[in-house]
Amino acid sequence: MGPSTPIVRHYTIADFEIRGPLGKGNFGNVYMACHFIVALKVLFKSQIEKEGLEYQLRREIDIQAHLQRTHNILHLYNYFHDARRVYLILEYAPRGELYKELQNSHAFDEPRTATVMEELADALTYCHEKKVIHRNMKPEKLLLGLMGEVKMADFGWSVHTPFSRRKKMCGTLDYLPPEMIEGRIYNEKVDLWCLGVLCYELLVGNPPFESTSHSETYRHILKVDVRFPASIPLRAWDLISRLLRYQPSEQQPLAQVLKHPWVRAHSRRVLPPAAQMASLALSTPILL
Structure with a gap:
């Protein structure tokens, strides 16, 4: 599938205004966050390491990062991490599950x-x-x-x-x-x-x-x-x-x-306008 796109900039949690929770997962939470409006999936490294899912997370990111050319797959814009957490910057789906x-x-x-x-x-x-x-x-x-x-x-x-x-x-x-x-x-x-x-x-x-x-x-x-x-x-x-x-x-x-x-x-399928993606390019591999 090829290497990830070269890094454009580093992100930290300070780049986002956290508005509220969207959902809970096994290893973290998802929040509405403003940068432009995105969903921010926050995963805890300790839980990922405890379950031995480091490879699975890297694989998930790599796969989703390379599936960007259809409206019916949620876009992964970028990701970053700090000492305790991994953050996935995802397209916001306003109507939920x-x-x-x-x-x-x-x-x-x-x-x-x-x-x-x-x-x-x-x-x-x-x-x-x-x-x-x-x-x-x-x-x-x-x-x-x-x-x-x-x-x-x-x-x-x-x-x-x-x-x-x-x-x-x-x-x-x-x-x-x-x-x-x-x-x-x-x-x-x-x-x-x-x-x-x-x-x-x-x-x-x-x-x-x-x-x-x-x-x-x-x-x-x-x-x-x-x-x-x-x-x-x-x-x-x-x-x-x-x-x-x-x-x-x-x-x-x-x-x-x-x-x-x-x-x-x-079927009543309607194709929506193209999502705004240009400003958030994918970064280098995560170090868990």
Whole structure:
């Protein structure tokens, strides 16, 4: 993926006016900060070191720094660190988490869901062209921009893999594909499985394989045991069933997701104006 862009200037916390909290994570917090308006993700080095996640953080930064040419991926503008913390300067997504909107609505209608599918299929196409597998796409990892556009925001489990062959299990239980559960070698098509699970969850309000125990969830996933309620439109049912396949080779490719009749009929995607990015160039690697 290449080295990071040469440093333009060093940042410290004094360069930002902290306005208020946006969210909490396992190892730190996210705040609204003014430089121009950005989100400032603050991570504690002690927690990262305790969990042995130094490499994962470097990988996350490197991947997100090189995925900057689509509106549907949250931009990482820069990063810096001091003795105790690492700071990621991120694009501010004013409408917050997709998960919270889904909770408030319980389920989305066809236009909203089809729009999300088109936006994410386009963003994943870009990721896969860059040899990046996301591996953990779910409502909690997706943010919403000013116009409601979806932004892939968390690349903590993502991997840059030029040869597209991995074996590590990672992600969220309800979204795990069969090949991960069975320990098979997998590739970027695990993201297509996640896209199918997400489409179902947005339309129904809960993921398709959710159960009372891990073992029962695993069993449903391995059998691809999906119960489609009557509320799911037939053409959306068709798209989901084409993405949730036991054999990855049988899955609907992303190009066909973008052309699927249900997506084309219902998506209301609007491309927002280009984000302001020029003044914040990426800096040199973090020293944890």
